Each structure stands twice: as structure tokens, then as C-alpha cells.
Amino acid sequence: MIKKNQFWFKAKTYGYGSQPSTWEGWLIIIFYLLLLAIIVKYVNYNNYLFYILITIWTISLVFISKDKCIDEWKWRWGEK
Numbered sequence: 001m002i003k004k005n006q007f008w009f010k011a012k013t014y015g016y017g018s019q020p021s022t023w024e025g026w027l028i029i030i031f032y033l034l035l036l037a038i039i040v041k042y043v044n045y046n047n048y049l050f051y052i053l054i055t056i057w058t059i060s061l062v063f064i065s066k067d068k069c070i071d072e073w074k075w076r077w078g079e080k
Helices: 023-042 048-067
Strands: 009-011 018-020
Touching: 018 023, 023 048
Parallel strands: none
Antiparallel strands: 009 018
């Protein structure tokens, strides 16, 4: 049986948040950017739908990366 990695992101060394650490994490980032490009290309900027879609999509990325992160999110100043 193939063991699946449950953590796709790791905490950043400096600052707040996480960064991809596995191919699954990078795939999520690429998928996010592709869908974001599709939204920008095909949805009118003057339409509320544009802002709603981008907000929902970005919040989804934050929740996924926070849920799949091996460490907790907090402000980091680097290695001490």
C-alpha cells in the first residue's frame, strides 16, 4: 500500500504562513494560479462576481494550506 503524505506545506522560516513542501502542495499552488488566470481572463472586472470568485478561491487556498501544514501558523523570525 502506498503511504500518502498528509502534510503538503511547511511553515515559512521568516514571516507568517506556509510554503509548499511536497509535489501535492505545488500542484495546489499551480491549480490556484491557473483558475485565477481563468477568472481574470473571462470574468468582467466591473462585475461583483469577479471579486466574489477571487475571494472565495483565495480563502479556499488559505484553508487548504493551513489544514495541510505540518506546523502551526505563527510569525517566525528565522532559526534561533
